[in-house]
Amino acid sequence: MKKPGKAAMLLHEAKESEDPEEKERLGKEARSYIMSRIRGKDTSPELLVRSWVREAGYRYRLNDRRFPGSPDIYVPRLRLAIFVNGCFWHLHECQSTKVPSGASPYWLMKLERNKERDRWNYKKLDEMGIRVLVVWECELRTKSLREKTMEAFLSSLKEMDALAEGKQNEVI
Numbered sequence: 001m002k003k004p005g006k007a008a009m010l011l012h013e014a015k016e017s018e019d020p021e022e023k024e025r026l027g028k029e030a031r032s033y034i035m036s037r038i039r040g041k042d043t044s045p046e047l048l049v050r051s052w053v054r055e056a057g058y059r060y061r062l063n064d065r066r067f068p069g070s071p072d073i074y075v076p077r078l079r080l081a082i083f084v085n086g087c088f089w090h091l092h093e094c095q096s097t098k099v100p101s102g103a104s105p106y107w108l109m110k111l112e113r114n115k116e117r118d119r120w121n122y123k124k125l126d127e128m129g130i131r132v133l134v135v136w137e138c139e140l141r142t143k144s145l146r147e148k149t150m151e152a153f154l155s156s157l158k159e160m161d162a163l164a165e166g167k168q169n170e171v172i
């Protein structure tokens with residue numbers, strides 16, 4: 001299922017607003033957001049993380065619906081579910097998460113619900129004996145952040161791999 005994007009939210013806010021100046025500002029913000037998304041298409045966070053997993057030599061499945069939350073990437077060998085989360089939609093407590101002031105209660109509730117659902121999914125996965133790794137969009141924002149995140153990510157995979165040794169028959 002495709003989530004309504006941040007742009008959709010901004011456009012919605014712009015439409016609802018009764019203040020012409022705010023309407024204009026929100027509309028502009030929505031357009032520049034869409035532009036930035038298009039420009040960044042080839043380097044989407046998910047593709048980037050997927051390439052790390054591939055580079056490290058693991059097979060993976062995408063959006064496997066058998067698991068809670070349909071993890072973006074699932075690595076059978078490590079029993080590992082990887083989520084690449086947009087900070088806005090998953091209400092990451094970081095500087096990248098700026099809910100527009102004056103956002104309607106409807107949207108705030110929607111975002112809160114996303115976060116609740118994440119928590120529930122991670123808990124369920126844990127109960128199934130599946131590890132969860134979350135990579136946040138803000139951790140990939142600059143080249144140096146991407147390098148740092150990749151290093152940490154790959155070393156976590158290596159650690160998990162050491163633990164997975166001898167358990168390969170359990171792979172699902």
Ligand SMILES: [Zn+2]
Pocket residue numbers: 087092093094095096097136137138139
């Ligand atoms: Zn973040």
